[in-house]
Amino acid sequence: MMLTCPLCASTDTGHFHCDSRRDYHRCRRCALVFVPPDQRPEPAAERAVYDQHENSPDDPGYRRFLSRLFDPLRERIAGGAHGLDFGSGPGPTLSVMFEEAGHPMAIYDPCYAPDVAVLDQTYDFITASEVAEHLFAPGEELARLAGLLPAGGWLGVMTKRVTDQAAFARWHYILDPTHVVFFSEATFVWLAGHLDMRVEFPAPDVALLQKH
Template sequence: MSHTCPLCASDNFADFHQDKRRRYFRCGHCFLVFVDPASFLSADEEKAIYQQHENSPDDVGYRQFLSRIAEPLHKCMPSAQSGLDFGCGPGPTLSLMLEDKGHSVALYDPFFVPDGAALNKTYDFVTCTEAIEHFHYPKREWGQLISLIKPGGWLALMTKLVKDAEAFSRWHYKNDPTHVSFFSRETFRFLADRDGLDVDFVGNDVILLRKKTA
């Protein structure tokens, strides 16, 4: 077990919850809830689970689900912009929805589209839907996301948010073995304040952050 929070490197964390499979901790500084790294799946085990997902651009329900992030993000951008879908998975769909609105979208996924060249550019917006909770090293991966965005650009996230210990104990979201980092509104406010971002919570699981220009 690491002796620091994997997001902010604070040593101020404590037990938060434990079930039959995993032990969870909560940072007292950035409020991230995270699992004991001893519980991490191997890369092959993780990919095998992702390959079972049946998300497809032809799935009307999936498109409706993603519209909850596509619509508010599009409204923030008055003209055609260039973006990156980070963690697009095996069936990229959000990128197609945004391209239908006139934007250009590159793809990156460590398992399915490991295009390192896409990470050497900066973008007007970056989307990361149902992916941030999979981050094993959120300090590194969060820094990477921020570095990809131009000043004034947008980071659009979709992830379920931690509320409190009682709700967490009954939360189905934690039961996915690939979910290892759990964010809350407090966590995103901490990151926004630290990293020069404006944050807006859209509904229960969509977070829009804008990188300040100065």
């Protein structure tokens, strides 16, 4: 069965993997792997998973985890650059780290910080840590974020990447029911071209996209 890719809207998609819980399809155009729409979690079930997260800026382990995105992005932005942490979660931490480094930050999260007014402003950089894999409409959402950046602005995305089909079948990342789309390096290369950006991969889970 061919489904429409939620990133690039291609219908050139095919079966990639299945397990006892869900099916996974892969787009032949942008290489995104995705769960069919009818197998995504309901809003209440999705929120229940998010409410279990216990992330906090007081947790040094969580800060170390986020440093995989924070460190390379911090090296590429100007002093005082203004940022948005998109999908900040119940315990915003990446925004705190940037603020501590002298960068004014706004936060947005549809569950925990739902002020959509922040999405009508422009930013020098935007972060999306462990967010992309949750997006039901990643093409629409990521294009919207790119539109909030000026030329030279950065979009920093941290999400674990698909490597191959055999590894995918054993991957713990697919066990989370709120993970519904899965990016590979090829997916980010397609995305960068589509959004008129260039992409770097400074760490295995990190993609940095800069607007031309």
